[in-house]
Amino acid sequence: MAPTLALVGATGAVGTVMIDIINGKESVPWGEIRLIASARSAGKKITVRGEELTVVALSPEAFDGVDVAMFDVPDEISAEWAPVAAARGAVAVDNSGAFRMDDEVPLVVPEVNADQVGARPKGIIANPNCTTLSMMAALGALHHEFELTELVVASYQAVSGAGKEGVDRLYAELNAVAGKPLGVKAGDVRAELESAGLPIADSPFPAPLAFNVVPSAGSYKGDGWYSEELKVRNESRKILGIPGLKVSATCVRVPVVTTHSLAVHATFAREVTVEAAHKVFGAQQSVVLVDDPERNVFPTPAEVVGADPTYVGRIRQALDFPNTLDFFVCGDNLRKGAALNTYEIAEKLAPEFA
């Protein structure tokens, strides 16, 4: 019998993308697909693969008969409910931060470490943070060939990483500043937003994003670091299986709706050339090479948003650092960065239950 898949958080931002992904597939290995959400959303009808499904409320019984349960919900909901799903016999594939650094929970990017899906003593598999994921398919392919040793990363992160609230805020800010000659005096953007009824106190971001970039993502963790920067370090180490990988990341929010970009400076144990990197990326199905800078061909977030692959360009050999490449990568933070990777993990599990 075909296995049963559950989607917890079916009505949220990532859950909605997840349903798009499932609906876009030519075929899926699932029998029943069950949509689960908060009691508030229960009863809602959503069409999945041509069939109208009714959202059911999150409860222990909702997991009965489920083989694989994908969680696209906040950390605290996952922390409570993924173990419940596992106790009822489902494998929980969790897209929150609750279990990522748990030693007994594998952190999986199928292109990089699909072999880890079986090593799940808690019945839980974690999906990485979207910023890490945006570069991981590309980085994993290079690591496999050249052995990564050092990573210096600066991010250009989209507002949808902060959910619908982040997207609404950016649209509202741009609306408020459009047609005005702002961004030329310190604080003039902030003042304009204030007078338009959009004080920063009401924003999910600590500073204006219109005409601005904001060097903070996630919560403050001490010693100068924000959580997103530590996630890039710790999750990269775990996914790639390099406990001693040297990583420095600076995470910066930019006025882009969706798709994270990263400027990556990556050093390897073995010699690496641009040509060799092109060859590696050419062989990696989930990476698209967009790299002809002489003709202004490189990826930009607004030009690749909404697609599954990781887009890589601006690949060049560092002039002064041996065995080092600099490159620019764009990945849709809602697709590969969240829903898609979670779904790909779930599909890897399907044969176990077929």
Add this chain to the structure above:
Amino acid sequence: MAPTLALVGATGAVGTVMIDIINGKESVPWGEIRLIASARSAGKKITVRGEELTVVALSPEAFDGVDVAMFDVPDEISAEWAPVAAARGAVAVDNSGAFRMDDEVPLVVPEVNADQVGARPKGIIANPNCTTLSMMAALGALHHEFELTELVVASYQAVSGAGKEGVDRLYAELNAVAGKPLGVKAGDVRAELESAGLPIADSPFPAPLAFNVVPSAGSYKGDGWYSEELKVRNESRKILGIPGLKVSATCVRVPVVTTHSLAVHATFAREVTVEAAHKVFGAQQSVVLVDDPERNVFPTPAEVVGADPTYVGRIRQALDFPNTLDFFVCGDNLRKGAALNTYEIAEKLAPEFA
């Protein structure tokens, strides 16, 4: 007699900021101030220090009696006319790219290498590129104390680095997209701009900047590198006097009007702590420390634009790289990044002619 100062390019974007700077000074060491521009702008009246001056046309005679001539004009105008000014006895302080890497032309940031102003066999002193300048006061202070050896930089560059055309383009793009749910499908921003009569072919940038970031600045120079990235490397080496400094830069244009930001990963020969860096910056008059991340206190470009100092925050010790700091720096690319530094060089020269 007080020396005579000339400003070539008085009616341009940087020239206008230059006049603001001169007008904002409590006192200046100059006698006559002469405004020079193209024949087209000659005859225009501009008020400088309460006196209405008439712009004169660029000609060899325009430099007669001039002690210091500041050039804020395109490369090819500087290449032709700075030597003319020097031949007429003026010291040319040039803000173009024409002479920066000339071995016989010092490249000066007064806080870092003011001693170089005397070493000018051609009678020309160059002002660095705005991206390099945006971090140089901060970096120079750290280098002086800890000896810089490696630099990995990612930039978040403002559109005014591409002149008035760049600023007009960003305003027009934001105007065209405001109120529309764009940035969610690949190419939807480009299509909207197209239908609003703003095709990318007419833009100074090779891709949309609304809802986007663009990983290219300057012209393509081969081997994957754009000119701005090579300038950061070569000019940093020359200003700091470290011919072997290891540098990798990725330059990215962002939808910010004015003020460049940089994520800097800097490695030193000697041990460095956040506390020691705070102390160094505290002693550097032209650096302002904005660094209390726990309270969301850090510099952002729209919040510091229009001011002279370099703003530094997010200073933290790299977790995995010895003797290394990561930090975020914002500097107004039209002020310290262009007009202000040029003027500061000119002021350093004034005593020679007093």
